Amino acid sequence: MTYEFLQEYWWFVVSFMAAFLVFFLFVQGANSMIFNLGKTPEERRLVINSTGRKWEFTFTTLVTFGASFFASFPLFYSTSFGGAYWIWMLLLFSFVVQAVSYEFQNKLGNILGPKTFQVCLIINGIVGPLLLGGAVATFFNGSNFVVEKSNMYASLQPVISHWANASNGLDALLDVWNLVFGLAVFFLTRILGTLYINNNIRDEAIQGRVRKELLINTIVFLVFFLSFFVRTLLKSGFAFDPATRTVFMEPYKYFNNLVEMWPVAVVLLLGVMLLLFGTGKTLLDKNYIKGIWPAGVGVIMVVLALLLTVGWNNTCFYPSNVDIQYSLNIRNSSSSETTLRVMAYVSLILPIVIGYASYAWWSIDKKKIDRQEIREGDAY
Numbered sequence: 001m002t003y004e005f006l007q008e009y010w011w012f013v014v015s016f017m018a019a020f021l022v023f024f025l026f027v028q029g030a031n032s033m034i035f036n037l038g039k040t041p042e043e044r045r046l047v048i049n050s051t052g053r054k055w056e057f058t059f060t061t062l063v064t065f066g067a068s069f070f071a072s073f074p075l076f077y078s079t080s081f082g083g084a085y086w087i088w089m090l091l092l093f094s095f096v097v098q099a100v101s102y103e104f105q106n107k108l109g110n111i112l113g114p115k116t117f118q119v120c121l122i123i124n125g126i127v128g129p130l131l132l133g134g135a136v137a138t139f140f141n142g143s144n145f146v147v148e149k150s151n152m153y154a155s156l157q158p159v160i161s162h163w164a165n166a167s168n169g170l171d172a173l174l175d176v177w178n179l180v181f182g183l184a185v186f187f188l189t190r191i192l193g194t195l196y197i198n199n200n201i202r203d204e205a206i207q208g209r210v211r212k213e214l215l216i217n218t219i220v221f222l223v224f225f226l227s228f229f230v231r232t233l234l235k236s237g238f239a240f241d242p243a244t245r246t247v248f249m250e251p252y253k254y255f256n257n258l259v260e261m262w263p264v265a266v267v268l269l270l271g272v273m274l275l276l277f278g279t280g281k282t283l284l285d286k287n288y289i290k291g292i293w294p295a296g297v298g299v300i301m302v303v304l305a306l307l308l309t310v311g312w313n314n315t316c317f318y319p320s321n322v323d324i325q326y327s328l329n330i331r332n333s334s335s336s337e338t339t340l341r342v343m344a345y346v347s348l349i350l351p352i353v354i355g356y357a358s359y360a361w362w363s364i365d366k367k368k369i370d371r372q373e374i375r376e377g378d379a380y
Helices: 003-024 026-031 042-052 055-071 074-083 085-102 114-141 149-155 172-173 176-200 206-232 253-260 262-284 292-311 339-363 371-375
Strands: 146-147 161-163 238-239 247-250
Touching: 003 026, 003 055, 003 114, 003 176, 003 339, 026 042, 026 055, 026 176, 042 055, 042 114, 042 176, 042 206, 042 371, 055 085, 055 206, 055 339, 074 085, 074 146, 074 161, 074 262, 085 114, 085 172, 114 172, 114 176, 114 292, 146 253, 161 253, 172 176, 172 238, 176 206, 176 262, 176 292, 206 262, 238 253, 253 262, 253 292
Parallel strands: none
Antiparallel strands: 146 161, 238 247
């Protein structure tokens, strides 16, 4: 295994984890619609108990995603997580609030009342996907950071990278296209959330509301996503010369990447088709409750393809808007060859982890959630 292969391999692994993270955001999507899907306290507890069985999957994947980035591309980790820390801190704080809300909303002595914590779950359902989507959009649109590797040898302040302004990442939310993609991710999670609830809860009242929410969120998602996607294909992208490592703007870079890496384009197309199939069949067939599976696999494929498009084929996956020569790619931001090689062997256990997670999911979902379970007290 060459160093270049290991760098590309680890970008694939990180992208794969990110794709699963976006899929697991169905928890946030469903939580953002607690009052839309549940009109009574009992119905809202049904929704919350359904997502409450899965929120650990999302949080664990988020932490693993961050740890993988730290180990494989530490310069990106220090630049983004260390420089744009407000975005990531707000994201993590919203997930902490989520965990507390699940555990305490129906505890004895809760003087704030269940609805307060339910509102906190809704806030996490909105803020989490929006911030994560906005952060990922900077992979295409760039961020305001400076990288000076010569500072590594400075005795007083050996800081390699820093943010170019005092916003520490919040300026990403001032870019309209970052917000457009953040909103696309938000409405995508709501699509996945409705499909998951439709599959996981056995209740006619809630299932009867699913299709209305699914239709509305699908239409809005398509508007935001297609706007961002078409604009991305037509814009110039951040490319680098592998020989000189010089960064330059290449017209239609991301479109060219899909053409030159046609298997990635095929994965993207198949993912879109699966997402539309799962959504469309659920809308047209009221007895179809398995839409979460084709749609979920489709989302994983689409996110994986998008991230491979922005990271492979001599592309800078974290561009700098201060000076494009500061932009990061898989060549100039990765760990050493030894580190990547050792981690590559460790990553071979990934199929076992996925298998265990699949078994845990199956064990949890052997019985559909219904009102009897809520009345018996086995619920959040």
